[in-house]
Amino acid sequence: MSRARRLFTRPWFVGVLVVGLVAVAAGLYWFQPWRLWVDETVEESLPVAVPVSQPSSVPSPRPVAPVEVATGTLISHEHRTAGTVRILRATDGSLVLRLENLTTSSGPDVHVWLTDAPVKPGQDGWGLFDDGRYLDLGKLKGNKGNQNYPLPAGTDLAGYTSLSIWCDRFDVSFGAAELSGERA
Numbered sequence: 786m787s788r789a790r791r792l793f794t795r796p797w798f799v800g801v802l803v804v805g806l807v808a809v810a811a812g813l814y815w816f817q818p819w820r821l822w823v824d825e826t827v828e829e830s831l832p833v834a835v836p837v838s839q840p841s842s843v844p845s846p847r848p849v850a851p852v853e854v855a856t857g858t859l860i861s862h863e864h865r866t867a868g869t870v871r872i873l874r875a876t877d878g879s880l881v882l883r884l885e886n887l888t889t890s891s892g893p894d895v896h897v898w899l900t901d902a903p904v905k906p907g908q909d910g911w912g913l914f915d916d917g918r919y920l921d922l923g924k925l926k927g928n929k930g931n932q933n934y935p936l937p938a939g940t941d942l943a944g945y946t947s948l949s950i951w952c953d954r955f956d957v958s959f960g961a962a963e964l965s966g967e968r969a
Contacts, residue, residue, distance in 0.1 A: 823891055827927035832873065832881050851875045857948060857962030860904065862911045864890035866960025870948045872936075880936040882922060882948070888929050894954035895925040897934050899945040904963040911957050914949040925950060 833850055851873035859868045868887035874880055882897065889895075900919040904910060922934040950959040 824929055825891065825927035826929040827932045828930045829933045832875065832933055849876050855942060855964040855966035857964045859960045859962045860906055861960050862958040864959040866950055870962045872942065880940060882934040882936060884932045887932065889950055889959050891928045892952045892959065894952060895959060896951050896953055897922040897925055898949045898951045900947050900949055901944055902947055904947045904961045910961060914951055914958055915956060918944060920945065
């Protein structure tokens with residue numbers, strides 16, 4: 786019997802092999818490294834409200850553009866991130882957060898958060914956003930493009946000063962933007 790064949794019949798070797806395979810499978814599930822090479826582009830149009838229709842003698846009403854109440858520019862944290870953040874108020878009072886020209890990395894559990902944390906550049910800003918108050922607007926729809934995230938009715942923007950593209954699995958910000966504007 787060859788030396789290699791004897792090694793494969795040893796119980797301890799089979800145990801080490803099984804543990805190693807389980808560790809590799811768990812690592813692949815946890816880190817999902819293939820996402821670094823996969824881009825998902827989402828192109829949602831700017832939300833607009835259509836006014837109540839008029840009698841047929843009046844020409845069709847034009848859509849009403851929402852009013853911008855806050856804006857910010859994304860900076861990179863853990864991953865290279867760029868784009869613009871806008872919070873828009875529709876004529877009915879509803880709020881939508883819009884990411885425009887977003888570009889960032891994909892990740893296993895990336896969310897869009899409104900927060901009360903300050904935006905700091907570099908590694909100093911990576912882990913601040915879960916320390917205080919935040920509002921999770923849901924999973925990031927795609928790592929590129931233009932996306933809309935409706936805010937819950939009654940959201941008080943005065944308490945939120947920034948936005949983070951937040952990886953919930955690793956508790957780290959991919960990128961963030963300080964918001965400026967009325968936010969009231």
